[in-house]
Every structure is written in C-alpha cells, then in structure tokens.
Amino acid sequence: MNLLSLIRQRFAPALSELVPDVSPLLDMIRPAQDAKFGDFQANFAMPLAKQLGKPPREVAQQVLDRLDLSDFCEPPEIAGPGFINVRLRADFVASRIQQIAGDDRLGYQPVALPRHVVVDFSSPNVAKPMHVGHLRSTVIGDAICRTLRFVGHKVTSDNHIGDWGTQFGMIIYGYRHFRDDASWQASPVGELARLYKLVNQLSDYHATTAKLPLLQKAVTEAREKLAQLQAQAVADDKVKKQLSAMKKDVTTADAELSAAVASIARIQDSPSLLASANAHPDIARKAREETARLHAGDPENNALWNQFLPSCLEALNQIYRRLGISFDLTLGESHYNPMLPGVVESLKSRGLAKLSEGATCVFLEGNAAPFIVQKTDGAYTYATTDLATILYRRESLKADEVLYVVDKRQSEHFQQLFATTLLWGISGLKLQHVSFGTVMGNDNKPYKTRAGDTVGLESLLDEAISRARRIVDENDDRRETPLLTPEDRARVSEIVGLGGIKYADLHHSRDSDYVFDWDKMLATTGDTATYMQYAYARVCGIFRRLQIDRTAMKTQGVPVLLNTPEERRLAMQLLMFGYAIDSVLNDYRPHLLTAWLFDTADAFSQFFDRCSVQNAESEELQKSRLILCDLMARAIHTGLSLLGIQVAEIM
Ligand code: ARG
16 A cells, blocks of 8 residues: 555544545645655644634644554654654564565555556657657656556557548658659658658748748848837837847747748759659649548548558557557547548537538637537548547447547647537546647757757667667776676667666656757766666676575565664655555656656665675675665666666666
8 A cells, every 4th residue: 555545544534523624634644855854744734723723733733632653653743833743663664665575566556446548649640750759648658558557457558640631641642743663662661751751841842932922021021120129229128128029020030031941942952852843833732632532532542541551550660669669559540530420410419519610610618719520621620530539439448537648739629629528428438638748959949850850769769779888888898897798788778778768758747848868868877767777787786796586585574674764764765656656647647756766766875875785784684685675676677667668687
C-alpha cells in the first residue's frame, strides 16, 4: 500500500468525529518537505480551526486525542501554528524494507478494481516522416500505458494514425505525376516521403507567390508607421512603448517577407523544380480533389491507398521498434470511415447537429466556434471521426476510460468533443485529454534544423546514440582494463542515448514547453536517465567486486539496520515508491515518477558516500547495506522500465 494512503486512512475516522467532510482535509496530509519535520505533515489545522471556531493548535490537539498511530509511528507532534508532524517508527521502516526486499514490485499491490483504459497516443499522420514533435505523445503515452498496466489495469494502446487525411491526396497526385519508378522499387517509403515533400513544396510555392504582394505591402506599411512615430520624437513613455511595439512589427513583417522570398527562391533556383511548379499551377486544388475521390470510394485511388499504406506503416514501425514501443491496436482514421454517415445522422436525429451555412454543426454553449461534423462540400471532419472512435471504443472495446495524449494546441477540439459526447448520451466513459507542450530549440522556438526544417525522428535517435557512444567510450577507456566489448558498447550506447531522449521529455511537467538540449540530456549527474543508469550500474559493480550474487539478496531475510540518517532516508525513499506511482496516475503525470527516481538516486548517492559497504563495521551491517543497494537498483530498474527506459549492468 501507498504509505500516505495508510496515514490518511488513519486520520479519516479521527477527523470525521469533528467535521462531516474530511476529504479536503485529508488531501492536506502530505509527505514532509524536510526530514526534520518527520516523514509526513498534516497541514489542515487552519481550515479546521475556521470550521470549528477554535485556535488551530487546539484543534490539532483534538485530532491527536482521537488518533492512534502507535503501531507504526512515533507519537505525532504539533509544530508552529498547528502542523502535525508524523514520523514512522524505525522498526516499522526496517521491517517494511525487509518485506519488500524480495519483491520486484517493491511492495506495490495490484488495484482491486481494474479499469479498461484505452490510451490513444503517438497517432501521427502517416505518409510523412515522423519528426521531433511526435516524440512527446509517443514517449508520454507509452509511459502511461506501462504504469497503468503495472498497477493492474487493463490497457489497450491504440495508435490512432492519420491515414485518411489530405496528405493522401498529395501523394496520390505526386505518384501520378512525379513518380520515379527506380526509387519506388528501391524504397517505397523514401519515394513517398519525397513525393509528399515535393507536392507540398510546389503547393507552398504557388500559395507564397500569391501572398507575396500582401507581405510586401505589410512591410512598407509597418516601416511607414515607424517612420511617422520616430518623426514625432517626443520621448514620453507612451511613445516609447508604441515605438518599441512598432519596431517589433517591422521585424516580424520583415522576417515573414524574407522567409517567403527564400522559399520562393528555393524553387526558382532549381530549373527542374521551377519547371514542375509551372507545369502544375493548380496542384493544391487537384491534390484536394484526389483526397475527395479517395473518400468517395473511387476504386483507383483506393487501390493506390492500399498500395501505399503498408510502406507508411513500415516506416513508422521502424521507429517504434527502435524506441521499444508497441501498440495493441493501430486502427487509424480510415477504420471509422464507414461509420461517419451514421454518426452525423444520429447527431441530427437527436437534434444535436444542425445545418448552418451548408455545414452540419453541433453548437455548444460557451463556444464561439461550432463543432463541425460535415463540411459544406459533404466532407466529414476530424471531429466526426473522433466521435465515431468514441462510439467504437465504448461499444466494441467496452472501455471505461479513454486518454488522448495529444498536443495542447488541440485542447479546444477535445473540450468540444467531450461536451458533444456527453450530449450525445454516451455514458459510463471517462474521457481525458492528456495534453503536452512543444519541444523547443535553443532559440525558444519550436525545434528545427539549421535550415529551418522539422527535425526527423530517425536522425534524432541516431544522433542520441552516437553522442551516447562517445560518453560510453570515454568512460570505459578510463578504466585500467576496459570492461566492454565493441558490441557491449554499441548496446549500452543505445540504452543511454534512447533513455536520455525519453527521460528528457518525461521529466518536464507535460504541459510546459521544454528546450531540447543534448548536453543536459546526457549529463552524467543531475536529473537525467544517465544519472539513474549510473546508480544502477554502480550497485552492480559493488556486487561484482564483492563477488556476491545480487539475486541472492532477495531471499536472505537478514535484518535491516537503519542507524544513520542516510540509510533511513534511502529506506524512506524506497517505501515512497507506491505513493509516486499513485501520484503519476492521479493526473497522468510521468514527471512525478522521474522526480521520485531522482530523489532515490540522490538518496543513494549520499548513502553511498557516507556508509561504506565494503568496509562496513560488521558482517551484519554489510548485509543490511547490500539489501538497501540491491533494492535501490531494483527500484531504479522498475521505475525506469515504467518509463520505457532500460538499464545496463556495466556502463
Ligand atoms: N493525427 C492527429 C495529429 O497528428 C492526432 C490524433 C490524436 N488522436 C485523436 N483521437 N484525435 O494531429
């Protein structure tokens, strides 16, 4: 059991003798911030005092009078204005450690009431290469699946790929007009990616050329306004503010114009691209028409779609294999295509969807924009597909809960989707948008290559591994006798490189944007996977040098001694594993697990500095310390594995 829940459970009856609603008060019992206040702290005295109309210290005492924790805690103490400090008894901590020493689950009991949770994650639009933006959903979603499974829920991971969107019209058009047969034979995926890029480039070229006069006008106007303002030359604060705002406008307009000019130049500088562009002036519209034909069931376009899809999936799977990530289902948007007319009919018949300016829309209170389920041209939307998907997940998969691990920029879509689902009458299904921020570059803009392209995921993984290789090589070369063969080094570099990328993503609170930073990510100290992996390898090293089999520790049942603050802190950290896991699942926040891992590795490092294992004063003490070491290693192993990160015995 989660220790904090145990404490809260004990407080509950004591509090309910005093007030009717105890749960907000129980929430105010937390792990103590500082060990000198004990292990847990109850901070509810103030609000309780208000309710009872008595001084906080007095109500704290009233609670203590009704509370008996003596079977596992020291007598609780009241501090300051009425905080209650709770400290676990040393013998309790030691016996708990002994109990879980033989347990790979670190004492975590599976839940009594498992739910069936569908986790919709990764979900890229196929036919274009995956890029850094796809990393977050993939890594966060995978960590959530693993953690849910660990605690005993039934999980269906579903990669809701975008396999039915406008990009297919683009590659169908590209395939018809620009296909290179030899490349297609050699690598269909590579050829499809090239065709997608080409059609995109040519469409952009025409759109940008058409927009150019407007951009030029914007620059001229912004410059004129700036000049006028500068001519006023009265340096009061208001003008200064306007001036700096205007300067920014000029910079933005300039930047937009030069980006447009540069992208036009990229086509014009290449005679073959320019010839293609000129030969296909309507390319964007025609590609859209190909998509419409695909959706309308045109046999030729459907045959092409069937021909393309396996290669697209293979390209994705290549990345998932490298990342060690798999899905129970990859149904994708196309799977729901036959259900879409029925969804719109059902919404209409319930009076939920109405015709508005030719489109069929659901109007939701508090939303300026309607939720469009069928466009004027008859096309169904992302929204329609998502509604069909919910129906399928509820009725066919019998899900109790669906999590959408999707970029926070889609939060309005999900808010409307969930509201519509409720009105539609689908009940018993909990829906949550597990949203996340953007991966940024050092310039605090979305992470791009120097040339301004999105960063391909494949090359990102390659770079992580090759950077990790340098670290692994250096480390092993420093040893008197290197321990790793070239094969080992390659394997460890994968573990370190991929672990580094995943951890860097997961240790940020998911809603915030984060800056992608190679050096920080692979640093050997600090809040990184490498640091945890080192702690693990260090323990393996201790056992290796003492020539003791680590697996033997599990069954030894020797007493655990916790006489120094460092040993006690490490033991407490290990006992808080359950609390960390429960906190992650509370609102699907894997960074609460990385925080626990970091604190654990840190507690270990202090323990290791102060408490010698090799030269312990007695054999009994050495054994006890070895149990702590082994348990710490297993804690790191288990914790990292829930994040999809591996460990190595020697690094
Ligand atoms: N394919 C979508 C995109 O790339 C994400 C899909 C997320 N899942 C969903 N059920 N809407 O933006």
